[in-house]
Amino acid sequence: MTALATSSSSRQPISFAFLAQVILIANSFIMLYPVVVMVLSAFKTTGEIFEHPFALPDFTQIGNFAKVLGETSMPAYFVNSIIVTGASILLIVVLGTMAGYAVARYESRTNTFILLFFLAGLMLPLKLAVIPLFILLRDLNLLDSRWSLIVTYTAIGLPSAVFIMAGFLRSLPAELEDAARIDGASEPRIMWSVMLPLARPPMAIAAIQNAVPIWNDFFFPLVFIQTDAYKTLPQGLTTFMGEYTTDWGMLFAGLTIAAAPITLLYIALSRQFIQGMTAGAVK
């Protein structure tokens, strides 16, 4: 590729652009085709998948979806994922905003130390502390409940949220606060009515950055949850895949249903998703 590019770029720039286009189209095909095959296969019977893997299905044949939604625990897994992700994000944003606000707006030596304390938590892989976390949750009587996941995800997401919120809140001009203070507003009132309404964009970034990994996480449910009624979607999928190993139509329908919400949300909000998910790596 490179040899071709060097020889042709100076004399024939069109052929370089053409080569780039071919590579990009091939790459997008490789990225999207597996997802397309997954969706198409969900409309086929297992026999059709085995015989005509690349053929278009009859899209009115929605038996697999009906079976997944009607006869399996997938809807329950789905609800659990929504509860766990929603509660974790809420806690992350609330606690992250509290600490971020204090660190950014009331400077003191203690608060600088607190910011460093959260920064240290940014890179630590909590996965490797799963044994003590397991014992702690057992002692707190939270093991095998949705709370075990909510507190774990909040702990993992909190440092980045504090970092994002503090960075943004620090950039707001002090005149805003001072004007409200002169008018006699209390500190909680200044935070709630003056500063926080301006802080919605960083809250959204903190939320998206954490929502995708939490929604998709598999490791912590695998260790903490045994009861089928509390399983989240990724963990429930492994149970489901184990039950229907030979019914490929069902398997693809289950995968499609599990992938649909986040994929559709991504397509609708791709700019925010990309910005949020690369926020930690792009300065």
Next chain:
Amino acid sequence: MPVSSKQARTWKHRSWVAFLVVPPVVFMSLFVVYPILSAFAYAFYEWRGLARGDFVGLANFKEVLFGATMAPTVWNAFLHNVYALIALMIVQNGGGFFLAWLLYKEPFGFRFHRIAVFVPVVLSTIIVGFLWKLFLNPNFGIVNQALYSLGLDSWAKPWLGDSSTALGALILANAWHFVGFPTLVYLAGMQRIPSEIIEAARLDGTTEWQLLKNIVWPLVAPSTTILFTLLFIGAFNWFEIPYVMVGLDGSPFGSTDVLGLVFYRTAFGNQSASIQNFGLGSALATLIFLFIVVFASMLTLWLRRREIQF
């Protein structure tokens, strides 16, 4: 700062700041700091199931690194993590760099390609793992089906059942899953390069390859630092893709065994033999943790030195 010293001293003000700070700090201390510190402590004890036994000093670490039963498994797995790291650096991060360069020129349809490359990144690793497991099925998977229909019957293989191809298949599935992440991080890095620099180089008649090697690659060094550090941490924490695609034992014949699987089997047992050993598990986790912290910091410091201010 905006708060006057008189105000700051009041009890009311202090309790307000404490109200904001104490809950998040307590939460972090309880669910992050305490578990991580305990993980070190647990490694020095003997464990019987969930109960802590006697203090055994470094015995657990000795067993993990040099013991006759455990050490061969650990070193075999460690080697596979190293292979995965090197391969993913080339395929995932290197591939991401080249894709970013193609996207940087904003060719026709670049918005579409940018969204497409990131689609697998938002999917759950479990979905990606199962999807590729089905696609790589020796009889009915689309990979072999495609090879048959192209007349390349001899290329068809039981990809995940053959110990010479299984680890490579896992690495490629992982690269498919995540290549969009380095692509878009590098793209953002390239977009920050002042366009005069690239235009000046073009006017000097620099070839595409020289431009990429001598100008773009050094100037996106900050992106490289963060991407390689994240990949390093990820490669030695690798768990989900192997777990879903080849199972807890790293089959066939341990050819896909990685440290994450060894840790899980040691700490929480597997279906066939549910022996759990929190002492050995904690020792292994501590060693992985120290390895990541020491080498990731060294890698970061070394990569930072190449970064240029502009």
